[in-house]
Amino acid sequence: MKNLSPENLCGSNFGYGKFSLEMCLNDMADLGLKKFEMWGWAPHFHVDHVGKSEIDGLNKSLTSRGMELACYTPEQMVYPVNIASADDTLRSASVAFFKRAAEIASDLNCPFLFVTCGWGYYERPTGAAWKRSVEAMNEICTYAATLGVTCITESLQPQETNLVLTAQEVKKYLDDVGAPNLKTALDTGAMAIQGEEPKEHFDLYGDKIVHCHFVDAVPRSVSHLVWGDGELPMDAYLQYMDDQGYSGLLTVEMNPGRYGKDPTKFLKDSVERLSKALC
Numbered sequence: 001m002k003n004l005s006p007e008n009l010c011g012s013n014f015g016y017g018k019f020s021l022e023m024c025l026n027d028m029a030d031l032g033l034k035k036f037e038m039w040g041w042a043p044h045f046h047v048d049h050v051g052k053s054e055i056d057g058l059n060k061s062l063t064s065r066g067m068e069l070a071c072y073t074p075e076q077m078v079y080p081v082n083i084a085s086a087d088d089t090l091r092s093a094s095v096a097f098f099k100r101a102a103e104i105a106s107d108l109n110c111p112f113l114f115v116t117c118g119w120g121y122y123e124r125p126t127g128a129a130w131k132r133s134v135e136a137m138n139e140i141c142t143y144a145a146t147l148g149v150t151c152i153t154e155s156l157q158p159q160e161t162n163l164v165l166t167a168q169e170v171k172k173y174l175d176d177v178g179a180p181n182l183k184t185a186l187d188t189g190a191m192a193i194q195g196e197e198p199k200e201h202f203d204l205y206g207d208k209i210v211h212c213h214f215v216d217a218v219p220r221s222v223s224h225l226v227w228g229d230g231e232l233p234m235d236a237y238l239q240y241m242d243d244q245g246y247s248g249l250l251t252v253e254m255n256p257g258r259y260g261k262d263p264t265k266f267l268k269d270s271v272e273r274l275s276k277a278l279c
Helices: 021-030 052-064 088-107 127-146 167-177 188-193 198-208 234-243 263-278
Strands: 009-012 035-040 068-074 112-114 150-153 182-187 209-213 216-218 222-225 249-251
Touching: 009 021, 009 263, 021 052, 021 263, 035 249, 052 068, 068 088, 068 249, 088 112, 088 127, 127 150, 127 167, 150 167, 150 209, 167 182, 167 198, 182 188, 182 198, 188 198, 188 209, 188 216, 188 222, 198 209, 198 234, 234 263
Parallel strands: 009 035, 009 249, 035 068, 068 112, 112 150, 150 182, 182 209, 209 249
Antiparallel strands: 216 222
16 A cells, blocks of 8 residues: 555554553554554543643653554543533533643643534534534634644544534534644544445545544444454455545544453454555
């Protein structure tokens, strides 16, 4: 491939919630991974639990293993984090949460902060929630820009949001927020849940795609599967992305419930399969 190689693989702690962060980082190092995407959820680097000592400790842990933090992805799919919330107190706290996350990313020399759109009450029209989300995202991106941090968003699944689900909605969201430092990740699983293909996303906003959650899925059914557990043409997706000039990272975003008892095995299998495909 012209633009993608095993160097584009990115480790993560998705799936490691019942294990120590140290074990996760050791697994990454054993697999030769140099980039790491941190899912910031307890007990691993949850925003509300991170201070200077935790930041210094993670910097030391990464440096000693020859790794660097490529993306900070705080937990944001569950209460109490929702930048589109109709509750003013909750929404304000959520914006503050992501501003603090941007500071953490900056202190870790991490270029990307993952921020998704939140959700509105499902029984109500989405217009007001969309507006709240756009305004909050713009505020977060504006602050992150002062710290040299780029924000990344993505399409989600219907159980996660009623706002940004399709390629068209991602494009509209990017345009409405209007922040130069708001980019996107292609999530192949969320994409497949909508019955979409990578081409639909690249055609609309390919120049904004700087990251990828590269996961298998059963179209319109289940996502966050490791390669081989779903039905997607993963080889073809890699080749298409390479042909489009994509040279960003590829993160294996494992389902923690399905793979959480033995994440080492599933991450190893995934990295080996991806490395072979990318050679």
